[in-house]
Amino acid sequence: MSDSRPIGVFDSGVGGLTVVAALRRRLPQESVLYLGDTARLPYGTKSPETVRRYSQRNVEFLASRGVKGVVIACNTASAVALDSLVEEVPIWGVIAPGAECAANLTHGRVGILATESTITSDAYGRALRSLDKGLEIFSQACPLFVPLIEEGWLEDAVTEAVAQRYLAPLVAAQVDTVVLGCTHYPLLAPLIGRLMGPRVQLVDSAVAVVDRLAEDLERSQKLAGGESDSSADNHYCVTDGGERFRRIAGEFLGDPGISLEWVEVL
Ligand code: DGL
Numbered sequence: 001m002s003d004s005r006p007i008g009v010f011d012s013g014v015g016g017l018t019v020v021a022a023l024r025r026r027l028p029q030e031s032v033l034y035l036g037d038t039a040r041l042p043y044g045t046k047s048p049e050t051v052r053r054y055s056q057r058n059v060e061f062l063a064s065r066g067v068k069g070v071v072i073a074c075n076t077a078s079a080v081a082l083d084s085l086v087e088e089v090p091i092w093g094v095i096a097p098g099a100e101c102a103a104n105l106t107h108g109r110v111g112i113l114a115t116e117s118t119i120t121s122d123a124y125g126r127a128l129r130s131l132d133k134g135l136e137i138f139s140q141a142c143p144l145f146v147p148l149i150e151e152g153w154l155e156d157a158v159t160e161a162v163a164q165r166y167l168a169p170l171v172a173a174q175v176d177t178v179v180l181g182c183t184h185y186p187l188l189a190p191l192i193g194r195l196m197g198p199r200v201q202l203v204d205s206a207v208a209v210v211d212r213l214a215e216d217l218e219r220s221q222k223l224a225g226g227e228s229d230s231s232a233d234n235h236y237c238v239t240d241g242g243e244r245f246r247r248i249a250g251e252f253l254g255d256p257g258i259s260l261e262w263v264e265v266l
Pocket of ligand 1: 184
């Protein structure tokens, strides 16, 4: 059996394209319907109530377009909204797969980098402690990373100085594993890896959630039938600012010609 309906993916903006990139690598035959809620970005500084409301609308929008399931690519939304969402389609969040991957890799000292809301929610901390009570967990909010990444300053002296400051407490704590707990941060993985040193392992939650998704779709016989990406149809919806999204998506995915639609999600 197979299921050719698209996989819905939403994020507050462009950051969830790191999940789409991971999806294209692992499941190239799957079609993706992406929603970037660019009109209401950022989620990472908003209250949990507001992020829950936006997330519910996003899931309803994707379900109304006939997706077979929804991946919440946004760490903030996964952290504060996943448990409260009401929908008929299956939903995957990034926190549990990312935490499991970190718990499997670590020797006991885990650092978490994320937005302020994700850190305040302690979602990664709770997920990690439920897997292993003995873990030492060190959390660091990095609010300046998202605008620097969206500016395209991935290998820049300013970004390096900011990263050094954010990472200093994790270096001092001698963590052995760092969770990149925000959709954008995998784009800084080379810089973060360099600053943390070669003995520290980085966990990309985007890759972790796609691994989980692939296993679940296979188990439930809901993978798309095609052998290759030739049958995959990827479509991108944004709630504002299409041209900016197209530019950044070109950089994230190496694909300047994406199919883009402006939508209202109320
Ligand atoms: N997508 C958000 C996250 O992963 C980062 C951007 C935002 O603050 O909306 O937490």
